[in-house]
Amino acid sequence: MRFVSDPPISVKIRKMKQRVRWQDKVITERGIDQTKLVLGDRTPDNPNFSFLVVGDSGAGPHGGHNPQRQVAMQMLNHKDSSRFVLHTGDVIYLVGSSEYYYKNFIKPYREFIVGGEHPKEIDYDKMVFNKPFLPVLGNHDYYDLPFIYGLMAQTALPLRRLLQSKLDIDIGWHGSHQGKAYAQAFMDYLKGFEDENDLIRHLDRHYTAKTNSGRCLYYEPGSFTRLPNRYYSFQSGGVDFFALDSNTFNSPSPLSKDIAGLEKRRQLEQNRDRLEREKISYIEESTKLNSTDSEQLDDLRTKIEQLDELRNDIDKQLAADETTMVDTEQLDWFANSLIESWHNPDVRGRVVYFHHPPYVTEATKWHQSQTIAVRLRFREVLNKVARKLGSLNGDRPLVNLVLNGHAHCLEYLRTGNTGHADAHINWIVCGGSGFSLRRQRSEGVELTENPGGNVSARSLLYIGRAGQGSQKRRPYSFLRIDVLDGIPAKFVIRPFVVERFQGKWSNSEIQPFVI
Numbered sequence: 237m238r239f240v241s242d243p244p245i246s247v248k249i250r251k252m253k254q255r256v257r258w259q260d261k262v263i264t265e266r267g268i269d270q271t272k273l274v275l276g277d278r279t280p281d282n283p284n285f286s287f288l289v290v291g292d293s294g295a296g297p298h299g300g301h302n303p304q305r306q307v308a309m310q311m312l313n314h315k316d317s318s319r320f321v322l323h324t325g326d327v328i329y330l331v332g333s334s335e336y337y338y339k340n341f342i343k344p345y346r347e348f349i350v351g352g353e354h355p356k357e358i359d360y361d362k363m364v365f366n367k368p369f370l371p372v373l374g375n376h377d378y379y380d381l382p383f384i385y386g387l388m389a390q391t392a393l394p395l396r397r398l399l400q401s402k403l404d405i406d407i408g409w410h411g412s413h414q415g416k417a418y419a420q421a422f423m424d425y426l427k428g429f430e431d432e433n434d435l436i437r438h439l440d441r442h443y444t445a446k447t448n449s450g451r452c453l454y455y456e457p458g459s460f461t462r463l464p465n466r467y468y469s470f471q472s473g474g475v476d477f478f479a480l481d482s483n484t485f486n487s488p489s490p491l492s493k494d495i496a497g498l499e500k501r502r503q504l505e506q507n508r509d510r511l512e513r514e515k516i517s518y519i520e521e522s523t524k525l526n527s528t529d530s531e532q533l534d535d536l537r538t539k540i541e542q543l544d545e546l547r548n549d550i551d552k553q554l555a556a557d558e559t560t561m562v563d564t565e566q567l568d569w570f571a572n573s574l575i576e577s578w579h580n581p582d583v584r585g586r587v588v589y590f591h592h593p594p595y596v597t598e599a600t601k602w603h604q605s606q607t608i609a610v611r612l613r614f615r616e617v618l619n620k621v622a623r624k625l626g627s628l629n630g631d632r633p634l635v636n637l638v639l640n641g642h643a644h645c646l647e648y649l650r651t652g653n654t655g656h657a658d659a660h661i662n663w664i665v666c667g668g669s670g671f672s673l674r675r676q677r678s679e680g681v682e683l684t685e686n687p688g689g690n691v692s693a694r695s696l697l698y699i700g701r702a703g704q705g706s707q708k709r710r711p712y713s714f715l716r717i718d719v720l721d722g723i724p725a726k727f728v729i730r731p732f733v734v735e736r737f738q739g740k741w742s743n744s745e746i747q748p749f750v751i
Contacts, residue, residue, distance in 0.1 A: 240331050240379040242548060243414045245484045245561040248378060252466045252481075255419045257426040262435055266443070267450035270464045271569060274445035275368055275472060276456040279319060283473045283584070283725075286317055289715040291324030291591075291641030292374065293670035296339040296406055298534060303712045304670030305344040306734040306741055312347055314716050315367060319472060321348065322479075324641030324666055325374025325591035327421075330541075332377040332412030334360055337421060340406060344670075345369075350458055361420035365461040369422075372479045373466055374591045374641060375548075377418040380411030415466075424453065424462035467566050469573055475636075475725055476577045478570060480590035484563035485613045488549075488605035490556045501554065508550045515543045531708070531739075538672035538701075542600060549604045562613065571617045574634065575624050585725030586635040593640035593665045594658070595649045595693040598700065599677045601642070611658075618657035633661045637717075637727055637751065641667035644674040645700030646713040646731055648749070649683075651693045662751045663693070664729065668713045673701040699733060699746070711735040727751050 243251075256270060257263060263270065288311055293304045311321075328340050337360030346352030350364040412418060419425055424442070429435035442462075445454040453464040466481045491497040522536045570588075577583050593601065594611035601607050618634050625634075634657055647665040651658055681695035703709045711733045718728040731746040 240376075240381065240411065240544065240548070242375065242379055242552075245487055245563065247414055248481075248484050249561070249563060249565075251414045251416070252419065255416070255425055255427045256423060256465055257435075258465075260426070262432060263426075263439065266439060268439065268443050269447065269449040269452045271468050271573075272445075272447055272449060272452035273455045273464055273468055273470045274447070274452060275320065275470060276445070276454045277319065277368060281473055283721040284719065285319045285473045286314070286716055286718045287472075288314055288318045288321045289324065289589075289639055289664075289666045289717060290321065290669040291665075292326040292644050292667035293323070293344075294326055294328040294336075294340045294376070295671040296336065298530065298537070300530060301736065301741075302344065302670075303710070303734070303736065304340070306736075307669050307712050307714050308344045308347070310732055310734055310743055311714055315347070318367070318716065320368035320370055322477075322589055322639065323369065323371035324589055324639055325372050326376045326641060326667075326671070327371055327374065327418065328412075329376050329671055330406050331379040331381045331408070331410075332415065332417055333381070333406075333408045333410055334412075334417040334420070335408040335410070336406050337417065341421075360417070361425070363421060363461070364458065366458050368455060368457055368461065370463070370470075370477075370479065371418075371422055372590055373415060373418055373481050373483055375483055376412075378412055378415045378483055380414065381407065381409075419466075422463050423466065424464055467569070471583070473719055473725075474582060475585040475587060475719060476573075476583050478573060478586070478588045480570060480588065481563070481566060482590040482592040482610050484561075485567060486592050486606040486610050487560045487562060488553045488556050488609050490558060490560065491553065504550050504553055508547055508554075511543045511547045511550075515540055518543075534672070534710075535708075538674070541672050542674070546600060546604075549606055553605045567613060567617050571620050571624075574617075574621050578621075578625055578628055578634075584723045585719070585727075587637045587639065588635050589639035591640060592642050593663065593667075594638070595651060595663045595683060596640070596643045596647060596665050597649070597677050597679075597681055597683065597695045597698060598643035598645050598647070598665070598674045600674070602677065602683060615654075615656050615658045622657035632724060633659070635661060636725065637661075638663045640665050643667050644672055645676070645698060646711075646715070646733075647695055647699070648697040648729070649693045649695050652691055654692050662727075664715070666713070666715050668700060668711070670712060673710050673712065675701050697731070697746070697749075699731065706738060709735060709737050 328336050342358050343355045346355040350366050443451050445452050469478045518536050518539050592610040643665050645668045649663045651661050653659050676698045682691045683693045685692050699711050713733050716730040720726040728750050730748045733744045735742050
C-alpha cells in the first residue's frame, strides 16, 4: 500500500515547460530570458540585507497544534527587516495537492500574502505576496496519489477513518498532477493564456526588467509575484542567487546486469518488503491509540512517512535503466550562469538553493541513492565550472553557501578537501520548519563517501528530534541570514527554534555564526 507515486523525470520536465510556454515564439521574439527575475520591491539594493529561509513546512495542524504556524509567527518578527523569504521545498504535504494549499500554506503564512486578514478568500492560484516569497520544488510538490487510493481515502472505509482520524495525514482526492498545483500557485502560468494577444499584453506588462541576457520578469510584491520557471536566478545586494529543481537530476544510476547487480536487486526487493511490513505494523499500532494521543500519533506518522520515503528511494533504484533521464538542460544552464557570475566583477557572493541535500547527517539520507545522485551531479557541474574559470576564483569556493531541505532538521555542514570543486563549501539544511522532525544518524558527524575513506564533510550543528519518552524534544526551525557589505560577502547565520516539549511551546535563538 503506497501513499504516493512520483512522476518520471521526463514527465516533470515536459509538463513544466508546457506550463510556462518554454521558449514560445512570442517569448523568444521579445528577447525574454525565462530563467531570471528582478526584485521590484522598491527597496535600495543595499549590500547589507537580510533574508529568511524555511523548508519542508507544508503540513496542517496535527493533534491540536500546528508547528508550521508557530514557526511562521516567529518569522513575523523579522518580516519587515528581511528583504525576501526562500523556501527549500515541500511546500505542501503529503502529495502537493491544490486541496491543501489553504490549510497547509495560505492559512499559516497569511501575513505574508496580500489579503491575508481573510485567508479563506484567497485562491491558491491567485496568491500575491507582500514580501518576496521564492520557493523551489520539493519531492512532495511533485507527488501524485493513485486514483484508487484517493477514492478509498475519501469513502466511508476503515482506511479513511484510520488515515484521517488517527494519523491525520493530508491525503485528499488527488495529488499535485505532476507539479501542476505548485506551478499554478507560484509560477507564471502562461499556458492559461488561450488568446495570443492577451499573452503579448501580459509579457509586455510584466517582463519589463532588463539584464545582460535580455528582458526578464519583474517581481513586484503586492502586485505581481510569480516565478518565471521551476529554476531561476536573481540578484540582491551584489549577491547572485540560483534556485534549482533537484527533482530532475536525482535519478540513481542503473543497477549493473552482472552477478553483483542481480544480488543488489535482490537485496533491495527484500528491503522493500521489510519496509512494507514495518509500515503495516505502525498503522496497526495507531489503531490502538486515541486521537488525543497526539505526540504518539505524531511519532507514528513520522515513522510511516520515513518508511515511504525509503521505499520510494528503493523503487527509483529498481526502475532505473539506460533510458532514465537527467536534466542536462538545467545543469548546463546552472554551469553557464555560474561562469557568467564569476566574470561579473560586481558580484561579490553566490548562494544556491534546491531541495535534496548533497551532504547531510539526518538518520536516513546519507546513503540514499538520490542523495548520491544529486551530490555527484552537482559536483560535476562545479568541476566543469572550475575548469572553465581556471584561476579566476583564486582560492575562494565557487559558491559561498548552499541551502537545502528534504532532511527534516536544521544542519550546518562544511566540506573538507573532497578532491573536487565542492570542497570547502558551507552547506545548510533548513528542512525542519513544520513537518515530522528527524533524528541525527548514530554513526556520527563525519561523512565519508566510501568505507574507510577520507572525511568529505563534517556536521557542525544539528537541530532535530531528540530525547525519548517524556524527554522527547521537537525543535522546529527557520533561518535569518544577514549579508554584510564587503568583498567577498560575509553571511551571518541566525538559527531560530520553536520547540515543543512536554506539551508546551518555547522560542529560542541559537548562537549566530559567520561564514
